[in-house]
Amino acid sequence: MSDLVIQIRDLRRSYDMGSETVHALRGVDLEIRRNEYVAIMGPSGSGKSTLMNLIGCLDTPNGGEYWLNGQEVSRMSDDALARVRNKEIGFVFQTFNLLPRASALQNVELPLVYAGVSSRERRAMAADALGRVGLADRKDHKPNELSGGQRQRVAIARALVNRPSILLADEPTGNLDSVTSEEIMRVFGALHAQGQTVIMVTHEAEIAAHAARVVLLRDGGVESDTRRAQGAAA
Amino acid sequence: MPLFEAVRMAIGMLRAQKLKSFFSLIGVLIGVTFLIAVVSIVQGMNVYMEDEFANRLVGLNTFQLRRFPGINTGNVSDETWRDWMRRPRITYAEADYLEARVRTPAVFSRYCSERLPVSRNGKTAKDIEVMGADATYFGMKSYDIAAGRPFSPQEARVGSAVVVIGDLLAEKLFPGADPVGKDLMIGGLPYRVIGVVAKQGTLFTISMDKFVVTPFDAPVRRQICLWNTMDELHIQAANPAVMLTVMDEVESIMRVRRQLKPTQENNFALQTAEGALAGWRKISTILFAALPGLVAISLVVGGIVIMNIMLMAVSERTREIGIRKALGARRRDIMAQFVVEAATLSTIGAIFGIGLGIGLAYTVKALTPFPAAVAPWSVGVAVGLGVAVGMAAGIYPASRASKLDPIVALRSE
Numbered sequence: 001m002s003d004l005v006i007q008i009r010d011l012r013r014s015y016d017m018g019s020e021t022v023h024a025l026r027g028v029d030l031e032i033r034r035n036e037y038v039a040i041m042g043p044s045g046s047g048k049s050t051l052m053n054l055i056g057c058l059d060t061p062n063g064g065e066y067w068l069n070g071q072e073v074s075r076m077s078d079d080a081l082a083r084v085r086n087k088e089i090g091f092v093f094q095t096f097n098l099l100p101r102a103s104a105l106q107n108v109e110l111p112l113v114y115a116g117v118s119s120r121e122r123r124a125m126a127a128d129a130l131g132r133v134g135l136a137d138r139k140d141h142k143p144n145e146l147s148g149g150q151r152q153r154v155a156i157a158r159a160l161v162n163r164p165s166i167l168l169a170d171e172p173t174g175n176l177d178s179v180t181s182e183e184i185m186r187v188f189g190a191l192h193a194q195g196q197t198v199i200m201v202t203h204e205a206e207i208a209a210h211a212a213r214v215v216l217l218r219d220g221g222v223e224s225d226t227r228r229a230q231g232a233a234a
Numbered sequence: 235m236p237l238f239e240a241v242r243m244a245i246g247m248l249r250a251q252k253l254k255s256f257f258s259l260i261g262v263l264i265g266v267t268f269l270i271a272v273v274s275i276v277q278g279m280n281v282y283m284e285d286e287f288a289n290r291l292v293g294l295n296t297f298q299l300r301r302f303p304g305i306n307t308g309n310v311s312d313e314t315w316r317d318w319m320r321r322p323r324i325t326y327a328e329a330d331y332l333e334a335r336v337r338t339p340a341v342f343s344r345y346c347s348e349r350l351p352v353s354r355n356g357k358t359a360k361d362i363e364v365m366g367a368d369a370t371y372f373g374m375k376s377y378d379i380a381a382g383r384p385f386s387p388q389e390a391r392v393g394s395a396v397v398v399i400g401d402l403l404a405e406k407l408f409p410g411a412d413p414v415g416k417d418l419m420i421g422g423l424p425y426r427v428i429g430v431v432a433k434q435g436t437l438f439t440i441s442m443d444k445f446v447v448t449p450f451d452a453p454v455r456r457q458i459c460l461w462n463t464m465d466e467l468h469i470q471a472a473n474p475a476v477m478l479t480v481m482d483e484v485e486s487i488m489r490v491r492r493q494l495k496p497t498q499e500n501n502f503a504l505q506t507a508e509g510a511l512a513g514w515r516k517i518s519t520i521l522f523a524a525l526p527g528l529v530a531i532s533l534v535v536g537g538i539v540i541m542n543i544m545l546m547a548v549s550e551r552t553r554e555i556g557i558r559k560a561l562g563a564r565r566r567d568i569m570a571q572f573v574v575e576a577a578t579l580s581t582i583g584a585i586f587g588i589g590l591g592i593g594l595a596y597t598v599k600a601l602t603p604f605p606a607a608v609a610p611w612s613v614g615v616a617v618g619l620g621v622a623v624g625m626a627a628g629i630y631p632a633s634r635a636s637k638l639d640p641i642v643a644l645r646s647e
Contacts, residue, residue: 053641058559058641078565079565079566082563082564082565082567083562085559086561097553099554101247111562113239114558114561114563114564114567158561162562
């Protein structure tokens with residue numbers, strides 16, 4: 001059982017929109033094992049953003065349970081969730097979400113700042129993470145001095161630097177052209193091959209095809225959960 | 235997050251927005267400038283009043299026995315004035331009586347003065363302070379004799395027609411020449427110049443070098459003193475503590491001599507440098523009392539400006555806050571970031587204010603006779619206020635930032 005990174009049971013999330021209540025998730029069950037490569041798909045309104053926010057500990061559910069790496073995070077306080085985000089989750093966003101005034105290295109250091117790592121150690125760890133995504137020579141560049149693909153790789157380095165349990169990517173290629181998208185997907189593939197658990201939210205079937213498992217959401221529930229044969233991912 | 239990290243981050247942010255940061259710290263800057271400048275100038279004036287004014291005018295460890303106080307602060311009512319005019323003058327006999335009975339070692343000098351014209355070879359200097367005094371007077375006033383010599387006790391005793399003159403008068407009547415050994419005329423009689431006192435400069439822009447000192451019993455006494463009396467008896471003690479003892483003695487001996495009943499008030503006055511300073515003390519107390527109010531107003535304004543700037547920063551940087559939260563910043567990390575940023579902003583304002591205030595104080599020093607004395611405590615208070623105002627102004631915007639929902643914040647443009 002310790003192999004399970006994510007264990008979700010009957011997860012529910014609804015929003016009060018004035019007089020109406022919108023049920024974004026109506027009871028989702030999902031289990032993800034270590035070193036899985038999962039794509040979460042679904043049309044808009046299917047609840048995939050809500051699920052991603054919950055998995056990313058940015059939001060808390062109204063009902064059900066969410067266990068991340070053996071801890072029940074569905075009942076945690078804000079500050080405890082912040083710590084979980086810091087230690088367990090590496091975010092990669094569609095819009096990169098880098099701090100524009102900080103250098104690539106400083107951006108990658110950011111999660112370590114909140115983890116309380118000393119500045120010398122931080123620099124070393126951040127430089128190492130940048131090396132893993134092939135940007136060792138772009139440390140001191142500001143985001144606006146980097147191409148889209150390079151920016152997303154900085155964001156991936158930032159997501160990796162704390163050695164998180166899951167790499168959580170939200171439409172990671174949404175702002176990139178097809179060549180660069182392939183380049184980013186190769187980075188994800190390599191990280192997966194090194195043992196990283198990767199969860200990716202996307203609406204592009206082409207991108208989802210890189211994953212070994214595709215979870216399709218519809219109307220706030222899981223419609224299908226398909227696994228490809230082992231070894232076909234590469 | 236360590237404080238150092240937060241301060242470094244704050245400075246980076248401020249450098250990125252130089253102009254906005256500058257305007258936002260203007261309030262604190264003005265408040266602190268004001269604080270430093272006023273404290274420095276008032277303290278400088280204090281030093282000036284105590285060292286220069288009081289000691290030069292009255293003399294070190296010296297007090298004067300007078301008919302009534304010569305240096306008055308505030309208004310003297312007509313009634314008091316009439317009462318003073320009824321008092322007897324200080325007589326020779328009283329001076330001798332005192333000199334014989336005061337047990338504590340002290341030095342005495344009779345003193346009279348009047349503004350009279352002084353002339354030489356048709357050249358006339360008007361409004362010269364002509365003073366009659368005993369030989370001990372030179373020691374009391376710590377006069378620095380630049381040329382010649384002071385008059386001797388023998389010359390004083392016989393009332394020789396000799397004078398020691400001030401630097402400016404020497405320049406006026408003896409331009410380019412050595413006045414020592416030459417004569418000048420006071421009240422139609424010739425006096426021999428035997429010494430010149432070194433330049434003393436000005437006091438409140440009034441020259442201190444337009445004077446003549448003659449022996450008390452020199453002929454000119456008839457023009458500057460009433461018969462057998464004196465304006466003041468100057469008494470000098472060895473040090474400030476002894477001076478108080480001597481004052482007590484003089485007071486009680488005078489009361490005995492004048493046969494005052496215990497219920498009667500003194501019909502004479504003892505004037506000290508302290509007394510002369512009382513009026514100035516009142517003014518500086520008022521200034522110091524008003525200062526906190528004035529500083530507080532500008533700091534409150536400065537704080538409000540900073541608070542607004544920080545609120546703007548929070549809404550401009552909502553996305554950044556979202557990113558930081560997604561990466562693991564807790565509420566208190568975000569809170570600390572914005573409070574430290576506000577405090578850094580305001581402290582930088584305070585530091586510029588300290589510089590400007592000191593500059594202002596030194597400008598005043600350069601343009602006036604007052605020495606500027608920058609008080610170290612005022613610099614400390616200024617820095618403390620800067621930090622405190624910034625923190626207070628930063629708390630509300632920081633708490634708004636810390637409460638942002640990361641999902642909403644990440645979605646903002």
